[in-house]
Amino acid sequence: IVGIAPWNAPVILATRSIALPLACGNTVILKSSELCPATHALIGKVLTDAGLGDGVVNVISNAPEDAGEVVEQLIAHPAVKRINFTGSTKVGRIIASTAGKYLKPALLELGGKAPVIVYDDADLEQAVAAVAFGAYFNQGQICMSTERVLVQDTIADAFIEKLAAKIKTIKTGTPEDANNTLGYLESAHSAERIKAMVEDAVAKGAVLPVPLETEGALMKPVLVVGVTPEMRLYAEESFGPVTTVKTFTTDEEAIAIANDSDYGLASAVFSQNINRALKTAKQIESGICHVNGPTVHDEAQMPFGGVKQSGYGRFGGKASISEFTDLRWVTIQTEPRQYPL
Missing domain, CATH: 3.40.309.10 (Aldehyde Dehydrogenase; Chain A, domain 2)
Structure with a gap:
């Protein structure tokens, strides 16, 4: 899973972008913001030092002018199954288009008013x-x-x-x-x-x-x-x-x-x-x-996300399970079947 994190809440939002996929059993790549790469790199180091092991949490940084190419290559890579992005609606449209090009699901948490x-x-x-x-x-x-x-x-x-x-x-x-x-x-x-x-x-x-x-x-x-x-x-x-x-x-x-x-x-x-x-x-x-509460409010167990140009998909709680896993159907045939052919 690729998590693309913003600069405005560098610890909280970067952690959210990878913690939920990790909890669902995925390895992750955190694509850091160009404005706070050191903070995002520290998150990866802390999680690795905590015992997650090499290759479980990976952090990539890039120069601003290389962002488009880096993101395209990440999304296109066959090992990447899903993407989540928190940031502007302008960039979110680009990521949605790129994800669609490669038929990869994307969770987009974008701008607001x-x-x-x-x-x-x-x-x-x-x-x-x-x-x-x-x-x-x-x-x-x-x-x-x-x-x-x-x-x-x-x-x-x-x-x-x-x-x-x-x-x-x-x-x-x-x-x-x-x-x-x-x-x-x-x-x-x-x-x-x-x-x-x-x-x-x-x-x-x-x-x-x-x-x-x-x-x-x-x-x-x-x-x-x-x-x-x-x-x-x-x-x-x-x-x-x-x-x-x-x-x-x-x-x-x-x-x-x-x-x-x-x-x-x-x-x-x-x-x-x-x-x-x-x-x-x-x-x-x-x-x-x-x-009777403020618009700025979030709880880890609640489904967080928007509609319209604020994006689609949900972070948090049970909603994250559907975002970062694939729902599959497995059957076991216990009796001989009769077939029409």
């Missing part, structure tokens, strides 16, 4: 806390990050005020300072890319309750209010410490806006009426939906 619906009967304090965590944890560099907040219009002002106040308490800076809860983005280039998306929204009428502040690869949490379909932030995944707020009037409108996305990984609904929340959850087009 997770919505949170906050109804008028929600616990606002809990909703604000969950949105802040879901949007800004790990600088928003998580596939499940809360990128869209849909708030019922009757409580929108109160929600925005509380979320803006929460944002002002979040400290951003170097990890050496224990008081900082947000650190560096992947690069200064990422900060510039995200900043351009925010500025595009502001130029088209959006409002920032908290000032936009960046310094190199550091970016303070951003809240964008009043997004519209004309803005890049409405549809594009920012993959940074940014979330947007859009209001709605009816439950049906909220669901329609939540589903107005190419992505479908994680989502959440906040309401003290559980029946109302579950009714909504059933209609949201996502692989995962949490009621």
Whole structure:
């Protein structure tokens, strides 16, 4: 099994890409990210030192310009039976196409644009806390990050005020300072890319309750209010410490806006009426939906994965057995048979 791991959660996601196949009895190849090859190599070393033996866990690194050729050769090799990939939808399409070319099954966990619906009967304090965590944890560099907040219009002002106040308490800076809860983005280039998306929204009428502040690869949490379909932030995944707020009037409108996305990984609904929340959850087009909880949430025994442009297949629990084994049918004939020929 080939596991292709990303950089944004280098230990967790690389381990996930090979631990589940190993548990199913496979040998594995971890294709490391070009941005954190040393971390991924260490995972392979630790597992080998722990006693798995030579050749059970293999780690391959490559220069960025060689990635396409390396991945093609890995997928094409007859010893490779399946592939799993966690990363961008753009690269996921390439891997899906290559896997299809060689008739190899692929598990793809791709991008996201997770919505949170906050109804008028929600616990606002809990909703604000969950949105802040879901949007800004790990600088928003998580596939499940809360990128869209849909708030019922009757409580929108109160929600925005509380979320803006929460944002002002979040400290951003170097990890050496224990008081900082947000650190560096992947690069200064990422900060510039995200900043351009925010500025595009502001130029088209959006409002920032908290000032936009960046310094190199550091970016303070951003809240964008009043997004519209004309803005890049409405549809594009920012993959940074940014979330947007859009209001709605009816439950049906909220669901329609939540589903107005190419992505479908994680989502959440906040309401003290559980029946109302579950009714909504059933209609949201996502692989995962949490009621009164953050979009950033995972448990090893649960089936984790998305729909639409967020990929297909599931990591976790029993779902992994079907992803990393072949279901076979073996029979034993115990009595002589009569044949028509």
